Structures are given as C-alpha cells and as structure tokens.
Amino acid sequence: MDDKDLRIEALEKDLEMHRAIFDSIFNGALVTDEKGIITHFNKPYGDFLGVDPESQIGRHCTESVVNSRMHIVARTGEPEINQSHNIIGKKMVVQRIPIKRDGRVIAVFGQVLFKDVKDLSRLASELKVLESKVKLYEAELLNLRSTRYTLDSIIGVSRTIRELKQEALRAAATHYPVLICGESGTGKELFAQAIHHASNRKLFPFVRINCAAIPKDLLEAELFGYEKGAFTGARSDGKPGKFELAHQGTLFLDEVGDLPLEMQPKLLRALEDREFERVGGNKIIRSDLRIIAATNQDLDQMMADGRFRKDLFYRLNVIPINIPPLRKRKNDIIPSAEYILRQLAAEANLPGISMDKSAQAALRNHQWPGNVRELSNVLERTLSALNGKTIGLSDLPFYLHQNRKPLSNGGSSSLKAVQAHIERESICSALEQTGYNKVKAAELLGIHRTLLYKKIKKYAIPLEKKPGENRAPKT
Numbered sequence: 118m119d120d121k122d123l124r125i126e127a128l129e130k131d132l133e134m135h136r137a138i139f140d141s142i143f144n145g146a147l148v149t150d151e152k153g154i155i156t157h158f159n160k161p162y163g164d165f166l167g168v169d170p171e172s173q174i175g176r177h178c179t180e181s182v183v184n185s186r187m188h189i190v191a192r193t194g195e196p197e198i199n200q201s202h203n204i205i206g207k208k209m210v211v212q213r214i215p216i217k218r219d220g221r222v223i224a225v226f227g228q229v230l231f232k233d234v235k236d237l238s239r240l241a242s243e244l245k246v247l248e249s250k251v252k253l254y255e256a257e258l259l260n261l262r263s264t265r266y267t268l269d270s271i272i273g274v275s276r277t278i279r280e281l282k283q284e285a286l287r288a289a290a291t292h293y294p295v296l297i298c299g300e301s302g303t304g305k306e307l308f309a310q311a312i313h314h315a316s317n318r319k320l321f322p323f324v325r326i327n328c329a330a331i332p333k334d335l336l337e338a339e340l341f342g343y344e345k346g347a348f349t350g351a352r353s354d355g356k357p358g359k360f361e362l363a364h365q366g367t368l369f370l371d372e373v374g375d376l377p378l379e380m381q382p383k384l385l386r387a388l389e390d391r392e393f394e395r396v397g398g399n400k401i402i403r404s405d406l407r408i409i410a411a412t413n414q415d416l417d418q419m420m421a422d423g424r425f426r427k428d429l430f431y432r433l434n435v436i437p438i439n440i441p442p443l444r445k446r447k448n449d450i451i452p453s454a455e456y457i458l459r460q461l462a463a464e465a466n467l468p469g470i471s472m473d474k475s476a477q478a479a480l481r482n483h484q485w486p487g488n489v490r491e492l493s494n495v496l497e498r499t500l501s502a503l504n505g506k507t508i509g510l511s512d513l514p515f516y517l518h519q520n521r522k523p524l525s526n527g528g529s530s531s532l533k534a535v536q537a538h539i540e541r542e543s544i545c546s547a548l549e550q551t552g553y554n555k556v557k558a559a560e561l562l563g564i565h566r567t568l569l570y571k572k573i574k575k576y577a578i579p580l581e582k583k584p585g586e587n588r589a590p591k592t
C-alpha cells in the first residue's frame with residue numbers, strides 16, 4: 118500500500134467513526150446545508166419520528182420535521198440554544214447551531230436535548246430538591262464545624278470596638294495571617310472565631326491550640342502530628358496534628374507569646390513553605406489554612422529580650438488587631454453589662470432586672486483586670502444572689518466597692534502604680550472571697566489560673582489568709 122492508500126484508509130476509518138458517533142447521539146440529530154436541505158439525519162431521530170432516516174436526506178427540513186427552524190438559523194447565523202419545539206403533540210427542547218466557514222454559514226447542526234420538556238421540568242425540580250438539601254447540610258455542617266461566635270456576638274458601642282469589627286470583617290475577606298493582641302478576657306478568641314465565621318472557610322474546621330497549655334516536648338507533635346512509634350507513649354497508628362486538622366479552615370494559635378523559642382523556627386518554616394512533616398515521618402504534607410494568632414503578652418518587649426523571633430512576628434502580624442482593655446474603653450462597660458445582664462436574666466427567666474446608679478458607678482470605676490470575662494462572671498454571681506430586681510452597690514462583690522474609696526497606694530499616683538494597686542487589691546479580695554482557692558479566684562476575676570499565679574508572684578501576695586486579718590467579704 119502506498120502513502121495515498123494509507124491516507125484513504127485512515128480517512129475512511131475516521132468517517133466511519135463520525136457516522137457511529139452521529140448515530141449514537143441519544144435524542145436525535147440532523148444536519149442541513151445553508152438552504153435547509155437535510156444532509157444528515159441520525160437513526161435515533163428517525164426512530165423517534167417514526168421515519169426512515171436515509172430517506173430524509175435531500176428533503177427540506179420543514180418537510181421532515183414540523184415547525185423546523187433549521188433554514189432560519191442558516192439565514193440568521195444565530196444559534197438557538199435550549200428552545201422549545203412543538204412536534205407530534207410534544208414539547209421538545211432543542212438546539213440549532215450554525216456551522217460557519219470564513220464567516221459564512223455552510224451548515225446547521227440540530228439536536229434534540231429533551232424529547233419532552235416535562236423531562237426537563239422533572240430534572241429542574243430534582244435539582245431544586247438537591248439544592249435545598251445542600252443548603253440544609255451546609256447549615257448542619259456550619260453548626261457542627263463552625264464557631265460559636267460571629268461578629269454580632271461582639272458587644273461594645275465604643276468607636277474602637279466598631280472599628281475593630283470593621284477590621285475583622287476586612288480580614289475575613291483575605292487569607293492573610295491575623296495577630297490579635299489584648300489582655301486576658303478582652304475577647305481575642307471571640308474575634309478569631311468571628312473572623313473565621315465571616316470568611317469563606319466557615320464550613321471548614323476552626324482548630325484551636327493553646328501554645329501555653331501544651332508541654333514543650335509535645336507541642337511539635339500537637340502542631341504537626343506524628344507517625345507511629347515516633348516517641349514513647351505515641352499512639353501506634355500515629356496522629357494528625359492541628360495543621361492537618363485545620364485543612365481548608367482556620368488554625369487559631371492561642372497564647373502564641375508562650376511558644377517556646379526552639380519551636381518558633383519550626384512554626385515559621387511551616388508557615389513560609391506551607392508544608393511540613395509529621396514527627397517521625399518523612400512525607401511532605403501540605404495544608405491550606407489561615408492562621409489567626411493571639412497573645413496577651415507584649416511581643417515588642419519579648420522581641421527586644423530575644424524571647425520571640427522577629428521573623429515569626431512579621432509573618433504572623435500581617436493584619437494586626439489590638440483590643441484595648443475594658444478600662445480603656447469605659448463607655449463600653451455599662452452597655453456591655455446591660456447586654457450580659459439581659460442575656461443572663463433571659464437564661465434564668467428573670468425579666469426586668471436593672472442596675473441602680475451606684476452599681477453602675479462601681480462598674481465604671483473598677484479596673485477590670487479580667488476584662489469582659491470578669492464583668493460577665495461578676496454579673497453572673499451577682500444575679501444568682503440577688504433579692505429583688507434592682508442591682509445596687511451592696512449586691513456587687515466587695516472588691517468592687519473599694520475602687521470607689523480614695524486610694525492608699527504608698528503616695529504614688531502614676532497610672533501604672535494606681536493600676537497595679539487596684540489589681541493587687543482585686544486579687545487579694547477575690548482570694549479572700551473564695552477562701553484562697555486559686556481556681557475559684559481566677560474564675561471570679563475572669564483570668565486564667567496561670568495568669569493569676571503570675572500576678573500573685575508579681576505582687577508578692579500571700580497564698581493564704583494571715584491570722585487575725587479580717588476583711589469581710591461581701592458574698
């Protein structure tokens with residue numbers, strides 16, 4: 118066989134294949150020339166119309182197919198997609214596509230998409246059912262996976278809080294790392310959850326890791342996971358770390374200031390390379406996550422002291438959110454207290470609870486070392502012991518009364534000294550009220566136990582009641 122024969126054989130095979138494809142177009146198809154004369158008519162269309170496909174070739178399209186518009190499409194050159202077409206008592210859905218060469222129509226391809234428009238409506242209603250199911254599952258997933266708090270859960274009327282909420286909303290629209298700084302109880306986790314919730318990652322996990330609460334040697338395995346037998350006590354089948362678990366979601370690195378120095382470059386590398394290995398493993402794992410870190414520590418000071426790496430700080434601090442303590446946004450205190458009271462009262466089914474002026478003044482004057490958490494705890498305690506419907510000064514815990522008295526703090530009146538004095542007094546008072554139970558005192562103050570210990574040490578507060586000392590607690 119010479120070259121030409123080979124080419125002819127290939128072309129014949131090609132033609133055969135095209136014929137087979139054309140005859141396999143499920144719901145029928147035809148082709149006309151530029152005048153509407155049928156050049157191709159497939160078998161399924163013949164079966165559907167009850168005609169012999171071969172004998173349709175050479176006829177005008179309107180003779181073969183009632184209401185045909187193939188010749189019109191040939192004239193206009195405009196495709197007609199998903200059009201209804203009445204034929205043999207049925208409404209079909211068809212498409213007619215002009216085939217052009219050098220801008221001129223040379224043929225028209227027509228195809229039946231649905232033999233009966235009812236098929237399409239059935240599909241459409243099935244799709245509707247599926248869509249509503251998807252919505253339902255999305256809502257369930259959101260419930261299961263997502264966060265408890267949204268931006269609406271953040272209370273505060275001050276300009277600062279309103280601006281921070283705007284900032285959080287802007288952050289949610291990006292994938293950049295966010296660093297939230299603020300004292301304990303200012304709502305750092307609340308903001309982190311709200312950002313996650315407002316982002317397009319909200320259907321994926323929000324994974325939290327408290328860098329201060331995990332022993333140093335376990336932190337790497339917690340973050341990156343481990344392979345079987347990585348260390349003594351490791352689970353025999355290995356375990357994914359928080360980085361893996363947060364895939365497509367958000368990883369919240371709480372208390373990032375407490376991340377041990379030796380762990381910092383490892384975290385930085387994982388953030389920069391966007392990949393990591395499990396402890397004891399050698400497989401590279403990639404995780405698509407957004408980082409939100411939070412701390413109540415002064416990272417500037419820590420960097421100056423060499424306790425926090427600058428490169429890690431810059432990596433985390435792409436979008437900074439600094440939440441000021443409650444005492445620095447005093448006009449948030451009463452609205453927040455009222456909001457929390459309304460919530461607590463509704464939960465306890467106690468309508469119409471209010472605060473008198475003296476109680477409001479005491480709340481405004483208090484320094485709130487535990488911030489909103491402390492405010493919430495104080496109100497909860499107060500409400501649980503309240504007789505009547507109005508909270509007065511005497512209903513508030515004793516340590517709140519003292520802030521209204523002139524201060525005797527060794528004569529110093531610098532803001533720092535006054536703050537330190539009040540903080541010390543509040544801690545002493547909370548310890549007394551709770552019978553020197555540190556867990557309960559920390560709870561009352563709305564701070565973490567470790568922070569309470571730090572402050573007890575800082576102010577050299579005795580860890581038990583001195584004999585003879587009698588400062589009667591309120592409750």
Ligand SMILES: Nc1ncnc2c1ncn2[C@@H]1O[C@H](COP(=O)(O)OP(=O)(O)OP(=O)(O)O)[C@@H](O)[C@H]1O
Pocket residue numbers: 270271272273299300301302303304305306307308413489490493564565
């Ligand atoms: N602006 C706020 N609006 C409503 N609730 C708040 C606000 N700030 C804090 N809270 C409440 O105070 C409590 C502590 O908040 P959160 O855990 O977010 O604080 P945090 O700054 O992360 O504290 P920590 O540093 O101790 O972990 C939560 O119950 C939270 O709902």
